[in-house]
Amino acid sequence: MQELKDRILREGRVLANGILKVDGFINHQVDPALTHACGREFAARFKDLGANKILTAEISGIAPALTTAFHLGLPVVYARKTKPITMPDQVYLTLAPSHTKGRMVELIISPEYLTHGDKVLIIDDFLATGATILGLVRLAEAAGAKIVGIGALIEKTFEGGRAMLEALEVQVESLAVITSMDDGKIVFNEK
Amino acid sequence: MQELKDRILREGRVLANGILKVDGFINHQVDPALTHACGREFAARFKDLGANKILTAEISGIAPALTTAFHLGLPVVYARKTKPITMPDQVYLTLAPSHTKGRMVELIISPEYLTHGDKVLIIDDFLATGATILGLVRLAEAAGAKIVGIGALIEKTFEGGRAMLEALEVQVESLAVITSMDDGKIVFNEK
Numbered sequence: 001m002q003e004l005k006d007r008i009l010r011e012g013r014v015l016a017n018g019i020l021k022v023d024g025f026i027n028h029q030v031d032p033a034l035t036h037a038c039g040r041e042f043a044a045r046f047k048d049l050g051a052n053k054i055l056t057a058e059i060s061g062i063a064p065a066l067t068t069a070f071h072l073g074l075p076v077v078y079a080r081k082t083k084p085i086t087m088p089d090q091v092y093l094t095l096a097p098s099h100t101k102g103r104m105v106e107l108i109i110s111p112e113y114l115t116h117g118d119k120v121l122i123i124d125d126f127l128a129t130g131a132t133i134l135g136l137v138r139l140a141e142a143a144g145a146k147i148v149g150i151g152a153l154i155e156k157t158f159e160g161g162r163a164m165l166e167a168l169e170v171q172v173e174s175l176a177v178i179t180s181m182d183d184g185k186i187v188f189n190e191k
Numbered sequence: 192m193q194e195l196k197d198r199i200l201r202e203g204r205v206l207a208n209g210i211l212k213v214d215g216f217i218n219h220q221v222d223p224a225l226t227h228a229c230g231r232e233f234a235a236r237f238k239d240l241g242a243n244k245i246l247t248a249e250i251s252g253i254a255p256a257l258t259t260a261f262h263l264g265l266p267v268v269y270a271r272k273t274k275p276i277t278m279p280d281q282v283y284l285t286l287a288p289s290h291t292k293g294r295m296v297e298l299i300i301s302p303e304y305l306t307h308g309d310k311v312l313i314i315d316d317f318l319a320t321g322a323t324i325l326g327l328v329r330l331a332e333a334a335g336a337k338i339v340g341i342g343a344l345i346e347k348t349f350e351g352g353r354a355m356l357e358a359l360e361v362q363v364e365s366l367a368v369i370t371s372m373d374d375g376k377i378v379f380n381e382k
Contacts, residue, residue: 019276
């Protein structure tokens, strides 16, 4: 998606340890028009999968998942990283490493909102190692739901996440695919 | 806003300690169409304030802040509760009690995205004691920004938050104003 790639080139910054900082329009400050356009693009790519629910992880997944859900007319569920007191005692819980926090985080979903028979489209901000998305997959499978597609705003191919998702045999879409950030230079794939 | 009040009456649940559970459409599962409509309503109420930025707190403020920002054509900044490694060392940080987590949480904003001269509209999911919103006010003031308006999806008048905000002398709008939840019965004000 050219609009997103242009923005990444203009404002993204490559930090140490392969971190791409996009805090100016995705991860701390959010550009609603761009996020809306990304949601529209995801909706177009995933419209024929028969998904009945969008699943994401707080925090940075919420904005793109919400706009995708808006365009598809579906509810969105975001996995919590801390169990609020409004949640029942019995929950689906898994652990996933957080790249930007440098530690393991919990991903928690209430059985009230993810159930057997759900056809789930996962949307997140990054597809890097795939660890967060695989955590969401585990939660969905624990609930008896089926994953039908996976979308990420930004994919970093050199962290191998896509290969980790191959066994799922579902459509995986990224709106900006970065193949290298060597020497701080962001290179997209040719598509 | 009748659509929101109807939904609260239909699906909201009053838990112990004055907690209103709206996890089915605001706090865990989100209804994008309703959130979009709430954003449109906030935008209509706040359109003449000259705001140039929307400020909220992760996590549950993100969705309504994003849709409001979309309708007003403004960027949204969400205060982080954990400092990510993409953030500079010098930040604005304050502490606020979390109702649903039962402990103090940090609210952190990077000076990159909130600066002197900003005219800030705060949007959050709840106005209860006002503690989170006052935390956001402190961060904005620390940055030299000016608060021009405050909006909440749901206000619980019996927790006194509105009085805490009076000294700011800004427009405060809530889309559903709950005056009582005694005996588990949700009562809205007459407006």
